[in-house]
Amino acid sequence: MTDILMPKATAVWMVDNTSLTFEQIADFCGLHPLEVRGIADGDVARDIRGVDPITGGQLTREELDKAQADENYRMKAIVSRHAELLKQAKPAPRYTPVSRRQDRPDAIAWFVRNHPEVTDAQISKLLGTTKATIETVRNRTHWNSANIKPVDPVTLGLIGQLQLDEVVKKAAEKKAKDDAKRGGPTLQAADAPAEDAVVEEEFVPEERERRGAEPTAESVFGTRD
Template sequence: MTQPLMPMATAVWLIDNTTLTFRQIAKFCGLHDLEVQGIADGTVGQSIVGIDPTTNGQLTWEEIRRCEADPDAELRLAEGAKPMATRTKGPRYTPVSKRQDKPDAIAWLLRHHPELSDAQISRLVGTTKPTIQAIRERTHWNMANIRPLDPVALGLCKQQELDEAVQKAAARLARRGGTSGDAGDASPEETSGPVS
């Protein structure tokens, strides 16, 4: 179950304005029963101002009355109050301190996973296709200083993301019968050689 916005403030308001049990409030707000009891006793969250969940559409009075009548019932968020799904697609912010590591990660991916397409590398590391192509062709402006380093160790992507990308690339190669048409124009010999 999803929690209301500002669960502690919501719990304070529910304690002050309803006859709901501590268990019901704790379950709805995602808190422990003793934490809610501490809020009611004044030992926890003394300076927290209560927020009315009915004014911002998270709860309805009918739902509160239903649960006040039945101590075993659980409060449910109003349908319109459910938070939107978190955004997972698209570019991620890369801190300035890690941006210099991107060419190293690209070189590592080209060496150890030549089956990955430019688009997959671009998504994993957060870079552009021209940068990938320049490193593949060894024409990158900083080629002398590029050392292949694992992008997971550099913190540019997660191991799970890398594993999923490699599995997708392997499945794509299997469907095509072993040709690496999407991986670029370079042959495996060119990409598996040392990058210095």
């Protein structure tokens, strides 16, 4: 497969302007021969305008003439400077100097203790370590567990402060979203009494003792004989 610009448009031009076979066009454009046949039949790339690869600097006239003279010949594209610029550069693997590799377990321990919301994958990518190492530090089964102390990775010079802040922020936002999906912590009803609260009994006034009949003058002073 050749990394050329606009492969289908180039194939359209070759189908219309050359005597190349479908296999030759497919090989040059990085397409399947059946796809090139579909272009020739008008079923594929119907609305795409052809692009001349010679004018575009991706193919020489000599290469095209050789291919048209020999159906077994496979054309070689000119490496396009623009195509190289459009390629996404893969980030180089993080390299940690040998003198600082022994500090990574300390940084891992710092993440485990202070930011448990940061995933192992994030720690691994940030510090250039493995998930297995992170697990041994977390479970204290690392060969050097006795000497591992949580230390800020920025202080150790393993990463920058902006990188750390960004990772912690993303991890916190993800945790908040996950908690929200799960409904969050259950809130206690406002009118429900706490378990250790003292429930005050309802006050019921005591029934007043019923007295006897009202006293009369005769009962107090007696009667005259």
